[in-house]
Amino acid sequence: MSLVLYRRLTLAVVLGLGLWQIGEGLWIPAKAWLAQQLIAQAWDEAMATRRPVPPWPWADTTPVARLVVPALGVDQVVLAHATGRTLAFGPAHLDGSPAPGAAGLSVISGHRDTNFRFLADVVPGTALRIQRADGTWVDYVIREVQVVDGRKVRLPLVGNGPPQLALTTCYPFDAVMPGGPLRLVALAEAVP
Numbered sequence: 001m002s003l004v005l006y007r008r009l010t011l012a013v014v015l016g017l018g019l020w021q022i023g024e025g026l027w028i029p030a031k032a033w034l035a036q037q038l039i040a041q042a043w044d045e046a047m048a049t050r051r052p053v054p055p056w057p058w059a060d061t062t063p064v065a066r067l068v069v070p071a072l073g074v075d076q077v078v079l080a081h082a083t084g085r086t087l088a089f090g091p092a093h094l095d096g097s098p099a100p101g102a103a104g105l106s107v108i109s110g111h112r113d114t115n116f117r118f119l120a121d122v123v124p125g126t127a128l129r130i131q132r133a134d135g136t137w138v139d140y141v142i143r144e145v146q147v148v149d150g151r152k153v154r155l156p157l158v159g160n161g162p163p164q165l166a167l168t169t170c171y172p173f174d175a176v177m178p179g180g181p182l183r184l185v186a187l188a189e190a191v192p
Contacts, residue, residue, distance in 0.1 A: 032114040035089035065100035066131035101132035116169040140188035163190035
């Protein structure tokens with residue numbers, strides 16, 4: 001093999017690997033964006049029909065709420081069942097916690113590098129809104145933002161008291177390796 005051919009082949013392989021890595025890096029945000037479009041359509045249909053609508057025929061989840069943070073331009077639909085598979089498509093409600101907007105502490109989780117990236121900019125006093133499955137809007141204000149060790153802290157999943165909301169995501173936002181033990185938790189209380 002000639003030196004020129006070897007260099008061209010090496011350049012082609014390196015370029016191909018680089019493009020593949022860029023594609024991999026763009027795939028997750030692109031999938032989250034596209035999923036949110038389909039999920040938003042399902043939410044609109046659910047609001048019109050007052051029945052759960054899956055965002056695609058094979059989905060094992062349905063939209064359960066809409067989360068809006070006006071100051072940050074956030075408008076996202078929340079899915080049922082906060083599993084790894086569901087979180088790949090958008091923020092999700094933790095089973096066992098009260099429904100978003102209901103009495104008690106409702107927990108919604110999302111990925112730090114896609115749908116819940118905005119939590120990096122949330123501070124106490126930030127207003128947000130939840131649209132419940134019945135179409136009613138509940139206004140909240142962030143009261144506290146804290147970083148906790150997920151191995152040591154558990155949120156109380158109780159269904160009494162005023163509506164409260166815990167928005168959770170992995171922390172830190174710029175971590176190289178996913179899945180560490182730290183979680184950012186933004187606690188919000190309903191505005192009377």
